[in-house]
Amino acid sequence: MKRKNILVTTVIIVVLCICFVIVPIINKEVHKTQLHSAYESLNTSLMIQLSSYYIDTGRYPESLNELTEIEYCDGATPEMLKDFKYVSNGNSCELSYFSDYYKKESKLYMVEGELKWEADNEDKD
DSSP, X not given: OHHHHHHHHHHHHHHHHIIIIIHHHHHHHHHHHHHHHHHHHHHXXXXXXXXXXXXXXXXXXXXXXXXXXXXXXXXXOGGGGGGEEEEEOSSEEEEEEEETTTTEEXXXXXXXXXXXXXXXXXXXX
């Protein structure tokens, strides 16, 4: 009977460790992955909108606020736009954001409606 009590106690401790230690760690990683997916989705939507804007007007917008058809998919929200840096001279533009998932900045550079380079904190080609 004593061995059975020790076994039951051990199983309970293992289950509690899983619930209170391992599950929160997994949940944190899942949340980071979901957030990264939302930012990448928004990044793709912005890239498409910037290219379309250039094709329609012959220039890039001065700010992202000029883009009117941004799609917020995969958990992306309008509030996430504030995390993006955008610079344009009309003929070219650079869009970037800091990825908590990869712990580095993700950048893309477009000229005349086309993606010229995309980098994760690396030098352009």
